[in-house]
Amino acid sequence: MTTTSLLAIEHVRKSFGDNVVLRDVSLTVEPGQCVVLIGASGSGKSTLLRCVNLLETVDDGRILLAGKDITDPRVSADAVRARIGVVFQSYNLFPHLSVIDNITLAPVRVHMVDRADARQRAMAMLERVGLAEKAHARPDDLSGGQQQRVAIARALVNDPQLMLLDEVTSALDPELVGEVLDLLRELKAEGMTMILNTHEMGFARQVADEVCFLHGGYIHEKGPPAQVLGDPQEERTRQFLSRIHSL
């Protein structure tokens, strides 16, 4: 087992009552790698990401971030979360705060950056996601694609070691998907380590270093995208992909 992996998920099990969602999941992510999770709706992709971010407590197994066991109850969950960026399917911006205040909230309150610095960094981040002119808008006044780019900026401004992206384009109108995917491609090119859940197979093929197919509480098949998506070895993976493609 390598201790140099940025993230190592080891034999993780997670259930909700009688519903065992993850039975035995193991996965490592190296710095700069982009791992794409695919699988049917309800297969536990979101649950796995929530476990990594400690929004759920695992029933068994360990998760190591930069070699340190973050599933140890003695570890401060807040400190771990502060090092991981999360972007949700439904954006989850704070509707009572302006765009820039959404972005500066964590830097000011968690990372103790002084307010002027935080605003400067937030503006730079908005610049980079192409929304500088929306700094003082309310989230509700933005399109879905713009909201999702703000959500990405909000996560990025904290210099996360790892980004977790949970179906970030699923709630978007088709013509808005592109602007978000372009941003993710740039992130990947800059060497950001990411785990993402997606149904965008074309996109997965382009950016993924590794694709994992989640089924029945296990990672049923994993490998480079050309193999898992192009020439799957497992019958279940083939079935899943043919269902997606026949849509």
Added chain:
Amino acid sequence: MSHLLSGAGRSAGPGEGGAASDAWRPSPIQLERDLYRRARSRRSLAVAALSTLVVLGVLFGAVVTSPGWSRVRETFFSWEKAVSALPAVAAGLWLNIRVMLVCGVLIALLGLTLAVLRTLRGPVAFPLRLLATAYVDLFRGLPLLLVLFLLGFGAPALRLSGLPNSALFWGCAALVLSYAAYVAEVFRAGIESIHPSQRAAARSLGLSYRQTLRHVVLPQAVRRVMPPLMNDLVSLQKDSGLIAVLGVIDAIRAAQIETATDFNFTPYVVAGALFVCLTIPMARLTDWVARRQGFHGAGGVV
């Protein structure tokens, strides 16, 4: 018809060079509709005015022609009595207003604290949660008048050192204790109405439980419950008159004193009119706050 609509669409199209030079003119169809709507609203207005007049007229006639009216008019609606009682009643009302303002602030603080305590999780917070729940259950069950009597007459008799003995102080304390229980429930409903995904987003950024409550949940919750809270404030405005039972000279007590000389009850009507005058602007303000928060246009014309 379709050619009319598409004609309007073309003139507003991008080919004409943007919104600034938009040369839209209402189509004949739209003009005809506007004309019809104006005629309709003129007629509605006329019908409303007429029916209001008729209803009021009938009510007025019924009261004025009733056998006891002349007696009632003398004892309840005497103009001279109203004028002579007004200064004392108005001075009393000023006390009601001050009571309402001071108690309103204290109620909001205590209510919010109770609501937050009730939503805390974890074993450490258990006794606090229990106490807050017991408090809310108790004070929502007790009639306000009873709390006023118990505190107003009982507490001064205890001769607690450091606390004033005045009826005004204990009257206000009773209002605050009772109302805080209601307001706590309003706040709690607001807190629980904030979607869990908001907490998840805040926690995923590294904010602690407390920071999430302070910066994400409470600001949204308080905004959301503003209209019902304003409603409680209107209600408090009236109930501030109940401290009269402790002998505090507010508008109602002042009116009572004025009636004592000649058994003319007009001062009560004066006090009532003043209370209503105070409430109406509050009620309109409440409507305005509620409207401003509403989902703009989400309901369309329905």
